[in-house]
Amino acid sequence: MKTIQITAPNLEETFNQLQNIFAAEYSVDFKEHTLKFDSDLGYGTIKGMKLKGAISFIQFNVTFATDVKLVFTTPKQTLVNFAYCSEGKIEHSFNNRENRTELETFQTGILSNINEETNCLYFSRELTTTASIIGVNTASDTNDINMINEQLRQLFITDRTEDLAYVSSYNLKIAEKIKQLKAIKQEGVVRTLLVEGLVHVILALEIEQHSIDKVKRNQNTGSLTSKEMSAVKDLSEYINNFPETNLTVTELAHKIGLTPSKLQEGFKLMHSRTVNDYIRDVRVTKSEELIKTTDMNISQILYTLGFSSRSYFSKIFKEKYNCSPSQYKAQNKLAATA
Template sequence: MKIQVRDVAIQQIMQDLSKSFKTDLNKNDGEFRVELPIELGKGDIKGIYFDLGLGVLEFNFILEKKLILEYTKGEVHPLKLLFNRESSFHHNFDQCEESHEINRLENVILSSTPLNNHIFIFPPDRPISIFSIEINRKLFEEKISGFLIDMNEDLMKLFRDVNGTQIFYHKDFYSLDISRFLEEYSECNLADFLKTVYQEGKVYEILTHLFQQYLDDSNGSGMHKILRKATIEKIEMASKIIKSELDSMDNIVDLAKRVGVNQNKLQQGFKFLYKTSVNEYIQNYRLEKAKELLETTELNITEITYKIGISSRSYFSKIFKAKYGISPKEYCNQFRKQAQ
């Protein structure tokens, strides 16, 4: 499916999406929302406009078929700062051969020209979750003066290009701080004016950290307090070690040393990638493994307890029941009875 929308203001984008999808445009607490039609997939797109040309679009859906989102030519499109929280998707500028794959945990800064509009291609059968800060640079000029002092020449040119005469593309992994701000934005439980003020503040926190990240990358200082690709790989390595050495995994400090990060970075990384602490991740995997062993082996409860790295059978039974609502012995008896 291919749709085309005007890329000038949040309200116009949301109106065009509603028209293309033939679904209602809902508005609540200043936020617009369009649900995907059932034949296209499940999920929605949200948009909100703050003051001085600043807005946010949130894409959260799973598609039944490929969706191509094309913005119209001949317009000065907002500057886009995208944060990809889930599956990969593609972007390209019209009339440019190069296609950009934007992967999970990456952010991109995008600026097009009236001749080279944005085209986004979203694949089916994968969770898509994108947070996009949209900035009308002409309206934002008044606000950006507070940021210009800390900007380098490239960023200054980018924000001063209010007529959209230059293409700009920059991609990197975004920071742990930004990830936390994104979660806090999405999980806000306030309403009305308070919600708008809170979320607008979070957007400015994200902008500030993103600009600092860009400057750190540009000056090559190496003083990055952020999660980079190498660190992500180390966190993933720690996850693999936990799964392969489950029966002897009990020291987080040693695990951090083995993969080459400090304990705080390891905890931050697990929260970032897996939405849980290291200890919770280990316990959850132990219980999943125990459940699998109860279903697929003849091992008794004591043997399974040691197999998953727990020394106390009573403690194992306690946490198993807390997670599954039934003791390991009862679960085993029920499963084997059903299998007969």
């Protein structure tokens, strides 16, 4: 196993150390640090950004040729780290302990040093891993401290006598936000604002998942396996790419090897709605895009997206956009010629 010690006091120095270790290409775009490497150690990208509210964000998209352990020096009773694995797996321990906490795909973990001064992250060789870590500094002497930081300190640090390593249930909503992060094409300040907004959403979802787990701790939640969750995610992408699909729930479930009940469970977890409601929402959203970006008339859009009833389409479009499709098309046409 390759052990890499990171003793940097801040994000910038962390990336400077990683650049030297990985012999990586290093760039900074406004506030975002990016390392790209392809060496005997492996290949991949590491990104990081310092955000408002004493928050830092690091994202790994890496494949190592050997087992790798990253050891970060961390002040006691200061940081609350929210880790999420959207591909592969990562493991964590405090101060080189033998006992490790494993995060599988689609799981989030909450980590806080109470007694120890190091966080160790373990990456398995030849396993492509995408993982993100949001660190919140709750130190009372931090200038950027706010009410949220103090609440996190009360929740995850104050009155604790042991280091915290909590692993949540599976959460696909966070995976969708990570995907949106990776899809951002803008640069400079616009990119920074978009990343910052999504990171705050991810942080909120991770805290929410912890609260949900506390309520359901003694209940049988019937959670899907990571493989089944991944299948639901793939089907969601299929529906987004082919919203005109007229397959039934049973046929869609068979397509990915799940039962209809498990498919519905996955969609409620990931999208907070049933499969049919999700298809309907995707179609309406796509129809709005087509109205704005094409010369297709309403009937052509209906046919393209698989709607069979114009009156039904008008009804659900109005529910979402507060006007009929024809009115929306007329307004956009007027705006384009103004």
